[in-house]
Amino acid sequence: MDTTIERAWDVLEAVPDPEIPVVSIRELGILRDVRHGDDGVLEVVITPTYSGCPAMSQIAEDIAQAIDQAELGAHRIETVLAPAWTTDWITGEAREKLRRYGIAPPTGACTSTEKPIRFVPRASAVVACPRCGSTHTEKLAQFGSTACKALYRCIDCREPFDYFKPY
Incomplete structure (x- = not known):
């Protein structure tokens, strides 16, 4: 090179x-x-x-x-x-850095180039709290601090957090 x-x-x-x-x-x-x-x-x-x-x-x-x-x-x-x-391009190290920073990294993979049209909402991903690790979380808003993130809250530790939406 x-x-x-x-x-x-x-x-x-x-x-x-x-x-x-x-x-x-x-x-x-x-x-x-x-x-x-x-x-x-x-x-x-x-x-x-x-x-x-x-x-x-x-x-x-x-x-x-x-x-x-x-x-x-x-x-x-x-x-x-x-x-x-695609969020598939985020490195494993970066995903861990996001979590430590308080942003839940995207879950799953988005490797498929064909996205079927859905007429019913797909099941929500299980999003773990980046602070305490609990999966007892809820989505508060489709958009968080930026359009590429959603706003979630942990039911257990009560902390709000961003979730980097997979796409």
């Missing part, structure tokens, strides 16, 4: 997600690729957690700043929407 690309991966590993600063954009799967374009310019490929994610402009600024500080030369940031980001 090219040393510039290796250095870029290392530098970008330290770029935190602006909404969840305990995990990096690489750990969340937002950082998809680092490569040289046809013109030789360093390209950083990112995919938003959802197409309307308001943090993407901040993420792009943070990437540009990190690359500039590392003096890696000319670069461009490319946002790609396909394939769509």
